[in-house]
Amino acid sequence: MQIFHNEQHHLHRGRHEMYRGRLVPCHEVPDRLEHVLAELKRRPVGPVMAPPEPADLDAVLAQIHSPRYLHFIEHAWDEWVALDPAHAELDALPSVWPGRAFRTDVLPHNFAARMGLFSFDAGTPLTAGSWPAARGGAACAVTAARAVAAATRAASAASAAAGSQPASAFVLTRPPGHHAGPDFFGGYCFLNNAALAAQVLRNAGLQRVAVLDVDYHHGNGTQSIFYERADVLTVSIHGDPLTEYPFFLGHADERGAGEGEGFNLNLPLPRGTGFAKWRAALRQGVAEVQAFGAQALVVALGVDTFEGDPISGFGLKSADYGQIGRDLAALGLPTVIVFEGGYAVAEVGVNVVNVLEGFSAGG
Amino acid sequence: MQIFHNEQHHLHRGRHEMYRGRLVPCHEVPDRLEHVLAELKRRPVGPVMAPPEPADLDAVLAQIHSPRYLHFIEHAWDEWVALDPAHAELDALPSVWPGRAFRTDVLPHNFAARMGLFSFDAGTPLTAGSWPAARGGAACAVTAARAVAAATRAASAASAAAGSQPASAFVLTRPPGHHAGPDFFGGYCFLNNAALAAQVLRNAGLQRVAVLDVDYHHGNGTQSIFYERADVLTVSIHGDPLTEYPFFLGHADERGAGEGEGFNLNLPLPRGTGFAKWRAALRQGVAEVQAFGAQALVVALGVDTFEGDPISGFGLKSADYGQIGRDLAALGLPTVIVFEGGYAVAEVGVNVVNVLEGFSAGG
Numbered sequence: 001m002q003i004f005h006n007e008q009h010h011l012h013r014g015r016h017e018m019y020r021g022r023l024v025p026c027h028e029v030p031d032r033l034e035h036v037l038a039e040l041k042r043r044p045v046g047p048v049m050a051p052p053e054p055a056d057l058d059a060v061l062a063q064i065h066s067p068r069y070l071h072f073i074e075h076a077w078d079e080w081v082a083l084d085p086a087h088a089e090l091d092a093l094p095s096v097w098p099g100r101a102f103r104t105d106v107l108p109h110n111f112a113a114r115m116g117l118f119s120f121d122a123g124t125p126l127t128a129g130s131w132p133a134a135r136g137g138a139a140c141a142v143t144a145a146r147a148v149a150a151a152t153r154a155a156s157a158a159s160a161a162a163g164s165q166p167a168s169a170f171v172l173t174r175p176p177g178h179h180a181g182p183d184f185f186g187g188y189c190f191l192n193n194a195a196l197a198a199q200v201l202r203n204a205g206l207q208r209v210a211v212l213d214v215d216y217h218h219g220n221g222t223q224s225i226f227y228e229r230a231d232v233l234t235v236s237i238h239g240d241p242l243t244e245y246p247f248f249l250g251h252a253d254e255r256g257a258g259e260g261e262g263f264n265l266n267l268p269l270p271r272g273t274g275f276a277k278w279r280a281a282l283r284q285g286v287a288e289v290q291a292f293g294a295q296a297l298v299v300a301l302g303v304d305t306f307e308g309d310p311i312s313g314f315g316l317k318s319a320d321y322g323q324i325g326r327d328l329a330a331l332g333l334p335t336v337i338v339f340e341g342g343y344a345v346a347e348v349g350v351n352v353v354n355v356l357e358g359f360s361a362g363g
Numbered sequence: 364m365q366i367f368h369n370e371q372h373h374l375h376r377g378r379h380e381m382y383r384g385r386l387v388p389c390h391e392v393p394d395r396l397e398h399v400l401a402e403l404k405r406r407p408v409g410p411v412m413a414p415p416e417p418a419d420l421d422a423v424l425a426q427i428h429s430p431r432y433l434h435f436i437e438h439a440w441d442e443w444v445a446l447d448p449a450h451a452e453l454d455a456l457p458s459v460w461p462g463r464a465f466r467t468d469v470l471p472h473n474f475a476a477r478m479g480l481f482s483f484d485a486g487t488p489l490t491a492g493s494w495p496a497a498r499g500g501a502a503c504a505v506t507a508a509r510a511v512a513a514a515t516r517a518a519s520a521a522s523a524a525a526g527s528q529p530a531s532a533f534v535l536t537r538p539p540g541h542h543a544g545p546d547f548f549g550g551y552c553f554l555n556n557a558a559l560a561a562q563v564l565r566n567a568g569l570q571r572v573a574v575l576d577v578d579y580h581h582g583n584g585t586q587s588i589f590y591e592r593a594d595v596l597t598v599s600i601h602g603d604p605l606t607e608y609p610f611f612l613g614h615a616d617e618r619g620a621g622e623g624e625g626f627n628l629n630l631p632l633p634r635g636t637g638f639a640k641w642r643a644a645l646r647q648g649v650a651e652v653q654a655f656g657a658q659a660l661v662v663a664l665g666v667d668t669f670e671g672d673p674i675s676g677f678g679l680k681s682a683d684y685g686q687i688g689r690d691l692a693a694l695g696l697p698t699v700i701v702f703e704g705g706y707a708v709a710e711v712g713v714n715v716v717n718v719l720e721g722f723s724a725g726g
Contacts, residue, residue, distance in 0.1 A: 018381075018456070018458035018485070019458065020446075020458070020475060021443075021450070021453060021454075021455050021456050021458065021475070021478075022453060023386065080384075083383075087384070090384060090385060091384075092384050093381070093384050094485075095381035095382065095383070095384065095484060095485045095486060096483065096484040096485070096486065096549075096608065096609065096610065097460050097462070097483055097484070097611075098483065098610075098611040099460070099482065099483035099544070099547045099549070099611075100467065100544070100546065100547060100587075101544060101545075101583075101587040101590070101612070102483065102583070102609075102611035102612050103611050103612055103614070103617075104463065104611065106604075106605070106611075106614060108604065108605050108606070108610045108611070109605045109606050110605070110606050110607070110608075110610055112383060112384070112610075113608075113610035113611065115384075116484075116610075117610075117611070119462065120459065120460055120461065120462035120465065121458060121459040121460070121479075122381070122457075122458045122459070122485060123458060123459065181462070181463070181464060182464075183463065184462045184463060186459075186462070220464075220465070224463075224464040227464070241469075241471065242469070242471050242472045242473070243471070243472050243473050244473070245459065245473075245476075246459065246465075247459065247461075247471045247473055247475075247476035247479075247480075248460075248461040248462075248465035248466050248467065248469075248471070248476065248480070249464070249465050249466055251466070251469060254466075
């Protein structure tokens with residue numbers, strides 16, 4: 001398994017987030033990724049590389065995110081600091097947003113207004129390095145998906161011997177991506193790396209691509225991006241949005257719309273769910289991917305399902321993550337695994353590498 | 364002119380608001396009202412009374428706000444403190460909200476989620492006293508409108524002598540109301556006092572009621588409440604939402620919808636507008652009220668159009684407010700004036716009473 005490492009990730013280092021009504025130090029910190037990297041040195045599962053940015057990255061970004069959103073995010077920090085030099089020492093957070101009966105067709109000139117228009121929470125500080133870090137992650141996701149597609153083509157041309165493993169890659173990046181929608185950031189996410197990977201697999205000629213999101217939090221951004229498409233199946237296993245972030249999406253009755261009707265599956269589980277019940281949901285998700293006839297898989301891998309996660313509520317143990325990797329590998333599909341959430345910083349590395357080891361061994 | 368004073372106003376005393384990306388002390392403070400009260404003692408324009416709550420207040424509230432919103436606001440503080448006793452010392456602010464492509468039909472159990480579902484900014488702290496203060500203001504607005512309606516009926520029955528002034532009242536309350544919509548708070552507002560007054564005038568048999576909003580900020584809540592109704596005309600003169608709060612509503616092309624088509628008029632003006640141009644917009648608004656054939660008027664009176672206002676951008680001077688009062692009185696309509704914004708605390712009293720004096724003298 002090739003590992004694509006976003007070396008710009010550390011440029012995104014938020015100071016504070018609004019959490020339960022107060023400003024607290026950010027949960028989504030650079031150390032999360034460093035712990036995975038350190039664990040990958042102890043237990044290598046494949047070569048780690050930091051790929052150059054693809055020349056056509058902007059064109060791929062524009063397949064997933066709206067032009068006005070991309071323009072805003074790219075220039076937001078400079079706008080923020082231009083308002084007041086003192087802002088250089090202060091992350092930007094939204095504080096006003098378009099509620100029901102408000103308009104979003106007219107783009108305000110005011111910066112604070114656009115911050116709110118393009119977001120859905122005040123937990124995602126926009127910092128000096130947010131854009132280069134997010135862009136570096138997008139580059140890794142695109143490159144990883146292309147590598148998997150190329151290896152799949154090569155294996156197919158060579159009529160790969162039975163029993164050889166399909167191509168796979170791991171995108172080691174932060175900030176995460178699965179909460180970022182067509183034109184909004186939030187949930188610590190700016191660019192949707194998993195959606196970009198899925199789109200690149202589609203671009204490469206794989207007709208049906210599945211995104212399986214195992215992060216504790218519903219992959220609302222990914223769902224929104226593909227909700228009306230039949231060529232990308234989205235499946236998410238997550239804490240019930242009635243009580244768990246992001247709250248306003250992720251219910252079981254959301255099955256897709258228009259041409260995408262039937263191509264979204266949400267498997268919400270109650271807070272406190274342990275591995276046995278969680279794995280039953282995973283089996284259901286895997287069966288849906290199989291029934292869809294997926295030719296490639298993207299896994300949005302959050303490990304905030306861990307029992308020790310400070311902002312989540314499932315009861316998975318570190319040893320369970322190896323089984324998750326084996327269950328995913330059993331699909332036998334070309335696979336891009338993208339790093340998403342997981343905030344028990346010290347354990348994130350072990351849990352992620354357990355998945356990757358299980359995946360590499362399994363199938 | 365009778366003045367209805369909300370003696371519970373001081374129970375709403377927010378500590379901090381999110382403003383331009385940081386937590387700052389609240390602009391909307393109890394002293395604002397106390398300055399008006401003090402100025403009214405120096406320059407009385409009518410009797411000041413603190414009315415008891417009408418027995419049917421809940422029924423009137425339900426004509427303007429949705430049941431699930433009212434239920435939430437009434438119980439929000441108790442919910443917040445039940446989550447953590449330490450919250451008693453911390454105002455509640457929203458930090459996550461339903462963006463585009465999110466659902467609002469399913470009400471989350473999570474408190475933070477409902478805070479965001481029912482709001483549009485993080486500038487409106489919900490405190491221990493927010494509900495009783497807002498409810499006290501609503502009671503004043505309802506009582507004031509009933510007093511004006513009753514006096515109007517009595518004068519009509521007596522075939523009032525030509526030249527006698529129509530009935531009028533001033534609602535001296537805070538928190539303000541004009542940003543509060545059918546099911547959202549924000550802009551320092553929880554219950555829409557001006558909308559309640561307009562509804563009560565309608566309930567009393569006045570067939571066409573106009574709301575004229577002269578606050579610096581667009582009366583988005585009032586507009587949303589009456590947008591599809593032909594019996595209440597809404598007119599707002601305000602800073603252009605392209606650059607001014609509340610940003611996402613208040614453009615000139617919003618003229619109402621459905622049966623309400625043609626019964627909303629927005630008069631946005633650029634930052635820096637002085638009194639001459641502002642008064643031209645007022646004349647246009649007044650002409651619209653006349654053309655509508657209004658039988659009663661509600662004025663949403665913000666004095667944040669004042670040149671010294673710390674969060675606004677017009678150039679009105681204290682002396683201009685007397686002229687505004689005379690221009691409003693010239694409509695010759697039964698009138699309820701409701702106190703809204705104005706954050707140059709020391710000058711708020713002078714500016715408001717200048718309007719009231721001008722109104723009483725004019726016509």
